Amino acid sequence: MSKRRKEYIGAQGEVSIFRLFDEPDLQDTVPGTLIISHSESGHHHALTGGTVMERTKDVPAGMKIFYAILENPERFEHQAPHAHECYNLTPGAYEFRLAREYDHFLNEARRVQD
Amino acid sequence: MSNLEKYKTACNYQVAVDDTAVERALREYVAALKIERDVVKLQRGWTVDTYPALKASVFAILRDFKKRIGDAAKTAPKSTKSPQEALHSFTQWCIFRSGWWSGDLSWLAITYFGAEEKNLPEVKAWSKPVLDAFLAGAWILYWTEDTVFWVQHPVAKLDRDNRLHCEDGPALINDVEDLYLWHGVSVPRHWIEDRANLNPAEVLAVENVEQRAAGVAIAGMARMQSVLDCKVIDTHPHPEIGELVEVSLPGIERPGRYLRALCPRNGQIFEAVPYVSDIDGLPIETALAAQAWRIGDPQSEYEIPPRRT
Numbered sequence: 001m002s003k004r005r006k007e008y009i010g011a012q013g014e015v016s017i018f019r020l021f022d023e024p025d026l027q028d029t030v031p032g033t034l035i036i037s038h039s040e041s042g043h044h045h046a047l048t049g050g051t052v053m054e055r056t057k058d059v060p061a062g063m064k065i066f067y068a069i070l071e072n073p074e075r076f077e078h079q080a081p082h083a084h085e086c087y088n089l090t091p092g093a094y095e096f097r098l099a100r101e102y103d104h105f106l107n108e109a110r111r112v113q114d
Numbered sequence: 115m116s117n118l119e120k121y122k123t124a125c126n127y128q129v130a131v132d133d134t135a136v137e138r139a140l141r142e143y144v145a146a147l148k149i150e151r152d153v154v155k156l157q158r159g160w161t162v163d164t165y166p167a168l169k170a171s172v173f174a175i176l177r178d179f180k181k182r183i184g185d186a187a188k189t190a191p192k193s194t195k196s197p198q199e200a201l202h203s204f205t206q207w208c209i210f211r212s213g214w215w216s217g218d219l220s221w222l223a224i225t226y227f228g229a230e231e232k233n234l235p236e237v238k239a240w241s242k243p244v245l246d247a248f249l250a251g252a253w254i255l256y257w258t259e260d261t262v263f264w265v266q267h268p269v270a271k272l273d274r275d276n277r278l279h280c281e282d283g284p285a286l287i288n289d290v291e292d293l294y295l296w297h298g299v300s301v302p303r304h305w306i307e308d309r310a311n312l313n314p315a316e317v318l319a320v321e322n323v324e325q326r327a328a329g330v331a332i333a334g335m336a337r338m339q340s341v342l343d344c345k346v347i348d349t350h351p352h353p354e355i356g357e358l359v360e361v362s363l364p365g366i367e368r369p370g371r372y373l374r375a376l377c378p379r380n381g382q383i384f385e386a387v388p389y390v391s392d393i394d395g396l397p398i399e400t401a402l403a404a405q406a407w408r409i410g411d412p413q414s415e416y417e418i419p420p421r422r423t
Contacts, residue, residue, distance in 0.1 A: 010420055010423065011419040011422045013380075013423075016409045059410075063410050083379070084379045085378075085423035101323075101387065101408065102370075104366055
């Protein structure tokens with residue numbers, strides 16, 4: 001069992017997906033949308049259903065962290081031609097972490113943009 | 115061949131353009147809308163001075179912009195283009211960035227099939243001429259006060275996965291603005307047309323990872339490494355974890371560290387990482403440590419994802 005109380009399901013592009021063994025603490029969160037990772041080119045990474053909350057506290061610079069509670073089986077899809085393969089998720093609680101990268105020219109971290 | 119089969123063929127831009135048939139259909143469309151417009155084909159090599167109606171339309175949009183943004187115009191960044199080039203680029207933008215009533219006519223033309231299915235004569239009255247214009251080779255419409263301009267179907271060059279792609283020229287040749295794409299990813303013209311002189315530092319500075327991966331592929335890894343003085347710090351046996359490399363960047367004193375790894379979709383990715391992780395305060399000396407920083411994990415807790423897509 002992971003000491004972090006979660007299981008790494010996999011990564012879809014810049015999004016890492018974890019299954020949580022316990023309900024997440026939603027105290028420092030705000031409502032999110034089913035689009036977990038927004039793309040300017042419209043190639044969003046999105047859930048087909050569920051309740052999504054975005055963590056607002058203790059989020060590393062440049063990253064975004066979301067929690068999703070799925071009542072039903074849902075898919076996590078990449079909405080693009082020749083997309084990253086999708087994940088079929090069973091009901092439960094999940095954490096989605098959006099990867100970051102460093103900008104050597106600005107000396108700051110920023111979200112990876114797909 | 116049914117209209118639907120013809121439509122599918124036209125969606126792949128595989129029809130001979132019939133200017134006379136397009137203009138006849140568009141005049142019927144204008145009449146069905148009960149308005150008056152001249153119908154004019156935008157010819158390759160155009161400038162705004164070629165078409166006074168187009169120029170008047172674009173200047174009206176510019177006046178509207180100026181009115182809406184007020185004093186912000188005074189502090190806007192100056193374009194590096196000449197006024198004539200800037201006006202031409204803006205006009206191209208206006209033609210491409212249009213709504214459902216113009217843009218790619220395949221969107222509007224498909225209305226006809228719904229109208230036929232539902233037997234809606236009033237909708238068929240205007241949508242049939244639109245379909246006819248599309249099937250005869252019209253691609254984009256641009257409406258002005260007194261003219262509807264039309265642009266003929268582009269020539270699309272595709273890779274074997276049907277993505278727009280061309281390694282030595284535009285992938286979408288069209289009479290508004292030729293577009294350059296690398297396996298479906300839009301890239302600047304000079305990356306393709308002046309590929310031999312593509313500056314690897316420019317590629318690494320691009321924010322969008324899809325574009326950056328395309329730039330790395332266009333320049334070629336060998337060139338990226340030789341030009342940028344790339345030094346491998348650590349190599350992980352799993353190619354999706356990749357390598358930690360150090361790259362000398364123009365204008366930056368200390369070499370930048372990058373994670374170079376294989377993405378199942380995008381190919382080789384090149385993502386910058388700092389020297390020290392802000393999560394556990396440890397130096398990032400391995401590809402695994404770089405992967406951990408990337409998703410905000412302490413190095414000691416990072417696990418390799420069981421699946422990566």
